[in-house]
Amino acid sequence: MAAMDANSGYDRMKELKEFDESKMGVKGLSDSGITSIPRFFVHPPETLSDFKNSSSTCTNIPIIDLSGIINSKDSDHRLKIVEQVKEAAKTWGFFQVINHGVPISVLDETIHAIKAFHDQPHEVKAKYYKRENELGGVMYTSNNDLYRAKSAAWHDSLQAWMGPEPLKVTDLPEICRNEVVAWDKSATEVAEIVMELLCEGLGLEAGKFKELTFLDARVLVGHCYPYCPQPDLTVGITSHTDPGVITVLLQNHVPGLQVKHGDEWVNVKPVPGGLIINAGDFLQIISNGEYKSVQHRVLANSSKEARISIVIFFNLAKWKGDGYHGPLPELLSPKKPAIY
């Protein structure tokens, strides 16, 4: 007898479609009070057993204090920070920055506004619900890859292209419009500072990445990971690497993000006022492997309170379009040949 398929005995496509067409997202499912999750969210045992092997140690990704460089010209101190950023990007691919110059009130308002969007009745959000987001657009969806992934994940997202062309601001949902615009501005300022440090760490001019327009094409994604009644059977986001140059991530106090470090999955503890930065695939390639684009994932949320995270992916369009396909020539030498 043929092995039983985990999905046999039910019409998976029909259930996916019903969920998609309901436009209710996982937030809607969660709010409806269900006690078991639809089967298409259930992940295979090999994925789930890997989730059980999460690190129980107290390691956290490196925390880098930017206070000394924001308003200071102390070059010795700056060199120290450059070293920290370089080391973190090489060995972890992830770090958290604190004292980055953005007031805590701006972080809080951004989180509240994204939460407020997701907290609306799904009939209100439905008007933004789509599957494809053209360059420059805004969309709300549950699981970008709903029809492609083997199993769905327990999150919904609001996405907006913030550049290279300025977004039509009125396309953003009113409930989070001003906050999204303000956050994009603040996060881009932090990204610029971090890119300068990353450049210096490679021995490049500080402004090199900006000059190469890496701050321009960017997508903001406001994720909601609502309470999941069966968090051991599914995931918040499956393990992946990010495609762009860097990602800036702001999260609320509900944990769930994990980063692969060696053979271990390390929990990223939310640090009040902290912003998480990670290197994307594009940075790994252009840096000729100096900086690492590392696997990360999010656990399904077992807390009654929703986990909210807002990510901005920088230099996303270049990945798909033309631009650079290999390491920056100035980083190559006979001793350091291109590995991509």
Ligand code: OGA
């Ligand atoms: C992503 C991502 C993590 C999070 O959107 O690429 O990794 O904490 N998100 O939401």
Ligand code: NI
């Ligand atoms: Ni990611």
